[in-house]
Each structure stands twice: as structure tokens, then as C-alpha cells.
Amino acid sequence: MKPEKKKLLRLLETLSAEQQDTVFAFVEFLAARNPTVDVAIPQEPLAIPRPPEESVVKAIKRLRETYPMLNTDKLLHETSSFMMKHVMHGKPAVEVIDELEALFARYYESQKDSEISA
DSSP states (O other): OOHHHHHHHHHHHHSOHHHHHHHHHHHHHHHHHSOSSOOOOOSSOOOOOOOSSOOHHHHHHHHHHHOTTSOHHHHHHHHHHHHHHHHTTOOOHHHHHHHHHHHHHHHHHHHHHHHHHO
């Protein structure tokens, strides 16, 4: 294994479970921006149910999977803002997740409407 990979694994192991989830979500986000395989992307939201006890990071991951047709670059700023409200200002995860779900649904409807009028 390359030294960089070993170092990354060592650092990852020092993080809490929630911090590791954040790292994984970020890496998945970056990987989604550079798709290596051309795969047909569903044009309708996928039916991925919301678990009863869900962290904000896992909710973001679930919503990205639910709405694979959305450009996550456009959502990054607003999604980060909601994450900050939760992490830095203590806003309850349930409220932040509700707002994130509304945000993704709005972006989906907006994209769908713009495709219809094009």
C-alpha cells in the first residue's frame, strides 16, 4: 500500500464515527463530480425511505441518492449552510433534515419545470 493511503487510513481511524461519516460523504460527493463510468441516471426521484434515527450527514447522502439527477454542485452552498446550522448553532437534526428534504425537492421540481419548458 502506498504511504499516502496508509497515512489516510491512520488519520481516518483517529476520527469519531460522525467525523468519519462526514469524510465519507465528502469523498462520495467529490467522486460524484468526476464520474468515471457513463451510467444512465434516473430522471425521477428514487424511493429511499427516511430512517427514524438519521444524522444530517447520512440524510445528505440519502438525498443525493434519492435525487441522482440533480447537480450537487448547485446544492453545495445551501447544503453546507444547513449543516453549519446544525453543527455550529445546534439546530436539531430533525429540523435540518426536514429543510434539506424540502431543498432537494425544490431543486428537483425547478429542474423538472425547466426541462419541460425547454
